[in-house]
Amino acid sequence: MLDVAVQHLPVSPVRKLSEMLERCAEKHKIISFGGGAPSLAPPKEVLDFLCDEFKKEPHAASSYGSTRGMPRVRELIAELLKREERVTIDPEKEICLTEGGTEALFIAFRTLFKPGDQIVLSDPTYLAYYPQLNFLNVGITHVPAYVQEDFQIDLDMLNESIGEKNKAVLLLSPDNPTGRLLEKEIVKGVVELCEDKRLWLITDDIYKDMLYEGKFYNSRVFGGYDYTVTCCSFSKSASMPGFRLGYVYGPAQFIDKVTAIKSYISLCPSRPAQLCVEKYLEKKGKVKKKYLSKIVVPTYKKRRDKMTDMFEKYLPKAEISVPKGAFYFFPDMSRYFKKMDEETFSNKLFEDKKVVVIPGKYFGEQGKDHLRFTFVSEPEDRIEEGFHRMNQFIEENDL
């Protein structure tokens, strides 16, 4: 084989897991606290609507469209932002639909950064930011967050960390892997800091609808329309990750660039996915409201509460911060890790007990001695079973 341009491209452990699980014959024996994929189906109304469209208009429902996405869907998202977050955007010029949140982030990064620029990330944070940013040769400034402080961002520390190469700050709230919901004053503080330091603010709002307590603040409530870029997706909110639909919104000139780049990378967003979202958001978000309030949030809240209890019952030495949103616990497990590090623990736990957790180190320097547990994948009885197996594992290994 001849040489290729790229070398040393790491693949995330969640991606490897995904490949492994897809080939696994005895999936039911595995208890997965691993990948953060919704375990609920999308709203029935949404899939029914799509199938009706396939019957009535099979050609239109399968056809190409504009790179920015269907005008109707962009309008519905703009209405949603107005209604739920008090944010005003122009659906014609300030939004572009994408292949999930991943493409939204990738294109936003590619648009904003030159190689050598730096971005500020809270640490720990979403593991897939790292390879994306490394691939684009964007440096990372880490601002540590601690379980003892419920992983809130320290504004003074953030302020001090910013050097001249920093071009943007990224906020993810609710957060993956910690479930931390940023407090109002902190969001406001970051908006002001970005204004003050002439930085871009990138907000990743993918978990904004996955909220068990507290309130989500869109950063634009505090200003910064000219320097804020938001990436989001329907993968979690509507439980449709396999449909690959996300969006990015921000200043019109920025979105023009995003649209051009999207046209080179993937031409246009999925039409069936857009039709699903049309149904999900129409009539003032009737389907969305009902689905989230009656099904999604109650289901996951019960699992979160169950997992909280299970930590107390089976892993009492884990130091936890109970998540207000998203799908994850990110306990400091150091008291169990005297004999083995978190990667060895995770691998051996899977081998011996068929329980999947993700080693904390993949989420940043501060992830050492932590594990990420998702409560999204398994019902309460299996959460109990998984923690019971972990407890056995700890006893058997005298940890």
Added chain:
Amino acid sequence: MLDVAVQHLPVSPVRKLSEMLERCAEKHKIISFGGGAPSLAPPKEVLDFLCDEFKKEPHAASSYGSTRGMPRVRELIAELLKREERVTIDPEKEICLTEGGTEALFIAFRTLFKPGDQIVLSDPTYLAYYPQLNFLNVGITHVPAYVQEDFQIDLDMLNESIGEKNKAVLLLSPDNPTGRLLEKEIVKGVVELCEDKRLWLITDDIYKDMLYEGKFYNSRVFGGYDYTVTCCSFSKSASMPGFRLGYVYGPAQFIDKVTAIKSYISLCPSRPAQLCVEKYLEKKGKVKKKYLSKIVVPTYKKRRDKMTDMFEKYLPKAEISVPKGAFYFFPDMSRYFKKMDEETFSNKLFEDKKVVVIPGKYFGEQGKDHLRFTFVSEPEDRIEEGFHRMNQFIEENDL
């Protein structure tokens, strides 16, 4: 707004057209020989199967999957290549599914090329290669092809054009915008030339199923497995462009890199799209065979034949090469362009007569004085109507 990293990103005229048409209230008055989108619906069996899956397994049918794509779908594609093209690939290691052919090409280019490398393209060729390659700072070596020679590639000219920065040759057959199907000896010659000069061969096989005469040759029939990369898609073959599903196959190490990059850009391919393709290809491609032979090829062949006649009847001074495959005519219109160039002609034709054609210059230096006409979008009566309007336009403007 703060500065962004990227500037001067052109958007293809077909993309602009797509945006414009999506907002156009009186679409039916427009006769489009513009964008090359299939005008047929996907096979009914395929959409029915997907809707059954949504009923039976709504969660699984909407969920994430591995970055390379579902193992079952990769196996079906490998079987298809074996059966129809006598090509053997390992579905586990040598293929990665993508968001349409566009992402397949983008990632293949990104994997193979460093900024400053060069690629050899036949000229004219698919207009979207240019912005993709420019965006990646890959230079282009143009090898001209002429209507008088049915746009076949001249092997001597190709050989002479290759300089030390050239790292790959790209073949698109059947071709967009010319409809040219490469002859067997030319495909073989290019494989040998790439071997000889230590170049990558990139083949874009998106139109391989859109064949009205002659035979498509997968270049691997002549060797070159170690240095050949193929991009393809189901957008044209299964009339499902809105589903965004393509694939790239090549040497295992190359596909490893592709998979890593895909995981950064868009995580994983669309699950509903993969389910459609599962149905399309299963049982030795039963649905595919029937759909192409009974519906797609007869429909488009009739339109092609109609358009051939219409050139003779209404545009007798156009110099045409009747396409053997794909969806397009690319006539030399210079005898009509004494007073205005092809862009002015196209714009004015749309304004006055609501007929869409694409100016040839977007397809390369050799596209000057040419126009691209697709015959895929309109039935025969509207093809006649469109040519009639063009004829009027030419007379009214004394061209």
